[in-house]
Amino acid sequence: MRHSVVRAILWKELLDLSRDYKTLAYVILLPLLALPGLAVFAGGLYSTQSVVVYIVDEDGSGVSRAFVEGLAEFLGRGVGGVSVEVRMAGSLEGVPVTSVAIVVPQGFGSSLESIDGRAEVRVLVLPGSPAADRVVSAVNSYVFRFERALVEHRIGVLAERAGLAVDAPGFLDPLSVRREFWIVGGPGGGGAVAEEVALSARVVAFSLFFVVNPAIVFVSDSIVGERERKTLEKLLLTRATRLEVLTGKILATTVLGVAAAAADSIALVSFFALSGYGLALSPLLVLVWALSAILLVLLTAGISAVISVRSETIRSAQSGSFLVLMVALAIYFSSLAVDFTALPRSVLIALQVIPFTHASLAVFSAVYGDLGDVALHLAVLALSAALFLLVAARSFSGERVVMFR
Amino acid sequence: MDKNHCGCSYDSVVCLCGVEKSIKGRQVLRGVDLEVDEGEIHILAGLNGAGKTTTVRIIVGLVVRDGGFARVLGEDPGGGGFGRVRGMIGYLPEDASVYDRLTGLENIEFYARLYGGPVEEMVERAMMYSGLSIEDLSRRAGGYSKGMKRRLLLGITLMTEPSLVVLDEPTSGIDPIASHRVKRLLRRLAAKGRSLLVTTHDMRLAEEIGDRVTIIHRGSTLESGSPGELMDRYGAESLEEVFVRVVEGVEA
Incomplete structure (x- = not known):
């Protein structure tokens, strides 16, 4: 050649x-x-999404107020690029269906104040809305933290009654996994x-x-x-x-x-x-x-x-x-x-x-x-x-x- | 003069006899005989589809024949030794074109580099044979008329000073002035001792410039001779009349 x-x-x-x-x-x-x-286009569109979140406190107890105020502050920090506007409401009446509604029902506070009571929070969303899904994910994240704090408190109460010294985090997570990498x-x-x-x-x-x-x-x-x-x-x-x-x-x-x-x-x-x-x-x-x-x-x-x-x-x-x-x-x-x-x-x-x-x-x-x-x-x-x-x-x-x- | 088994003289530039070729199952050439001598303009005449282009492609080594005998400049165009004489053949296909995004000069330089040898000399020769001005050659070839492209290709074909020049329908689709220029150039080349094989179905062109004419029809050679001999043989007043009689004779 x-x-x-x-x-x-x-x-x-x-x-x-x-x-x-x-x-x-x-x-x-x-x-x-x-x-x-x-x-840039998709990111720009995404970041311009805004969701109005109504928090409806039907319970009105001290615990529910603490939960609601913490949640409002948590969501107010922003949710994964979605702009969130938090509004408080006394009931679901007048809340638009395009918004996300978080309902704290009556009995919420009394259930959580007992040593083994259970309560639930209702979240109402339109199906198939990625922005609403982000908000729900954030609510779950907040609920997990609130729940963790509550369980640690209950462990403390039980330990005091039993006259034991208990490390709550160790009690809850006795085993963990640490991820490391090969070459x-x-x-x-x-x-x-x-x-x-x-x-x-x-x-x-x-x-x-x-x-x-x-x-x-x-x-x-x-x-x-x-x-x-x-x-x-x-x-x-x-x-x-x-x-x-x-x-x-x-x-x-x-x-x-x-x-x-x-x-x-x-x-x-x-x-x-x-x-x-x-x-x-x-x-x-x-x-x-x-x-x-x-x-x-x-x-x-x-x-x-x-x-x-x-x-x-x-x-x-x-x-x-x-x-x-x-x-x-x-x-x-x-x-x-x-x-x-x-x-x-x-x-x-x-x-x-x-x-x-x-x-x-x-x-x-x-x-x-x-x-x-x-x-x-x-x-x-x-x-x-x-x-x-x-x-x-x-x-x-x-x-x-x-x-x- | 000594003749080979085909009846061609040993010093003929092209000698074909009984050449056959099938393409995609269809027999295109059934027995083509052709002899081109040194320094002559030989016209290969025939209707569209007669087999002219396939014949010249066999001569230049682009297509390999299925049967018959062929020698071009002493070599078998289907054989391994043809590479030695390939550079002595200049071929201009009928529908060849140039690189439109390159200037005329860049087209010439490209081919000169591929042919090998002194590039500057070849470029000068191509410019001379094409007759295009420096201004024209500095422009992109995509803006040329068909006649200018044809002249550029003719210059490229002749820049190696080939011994055998094969031109497929050289005046087809170009204006009368460009056609006149091509004819004058072909006569000049023949006078310098080059052998030219020109395919055409334009009998006036054949009569005007041809030293000898071979008529092929449906892939077979029907007649061959000088225009004068052919007209005498058929008692015709023009080569066109000869052509019509030869072809109609077969059709009848």
């Missing part, structure tokens, strides 16, 4: 694509604006940071899905599109070999595909960050993502090239290639929810027959700090890409190019 020929094809492809401003805008600029914009990369290594690194790995592994789509579009256009634009026949009559032509085209696709993938990934990370998820992207994780993305573009371009050289039109090339996209989608969506290391060995081996899986596994291996595994998965990706490129070159005969007309 002559480098000067590959360079010439790469130069032409990049020049041609760099002047296709609309495609560049759609593939690179649009995701950079759209995903963070979506997060996790990233700053600090443990605790909340480790969870952020693990979440980041899942987000990064999922973002690999966005690498696949631009590669399919660019390669199918570069091969079938060139045939449809009537420029391929003349190109094949130069001294460039089929392998040189395909290599130049796939390298150009890789440059643009990686740029598009970077834009998509930055947008996705921004989306998560703006949506309130803490992400910790270690240098190793970013490096492995970049290497995986480059090899993934090459692999996808190789597979798409095999399909494209056998396709009559750009539509059939892209439709065929989207089957590849579906496989990638299945793998990378799974990486959001599935722990690959927990899969049975036979399932994991079957998954590894699909080359796309190795990009995900490389990312997760980076998080576990297993650099040997990272190298192995990247090597499998590289070999698969080379294999598909060779198959595409063998299928890329002049006869096939002209016969499809």
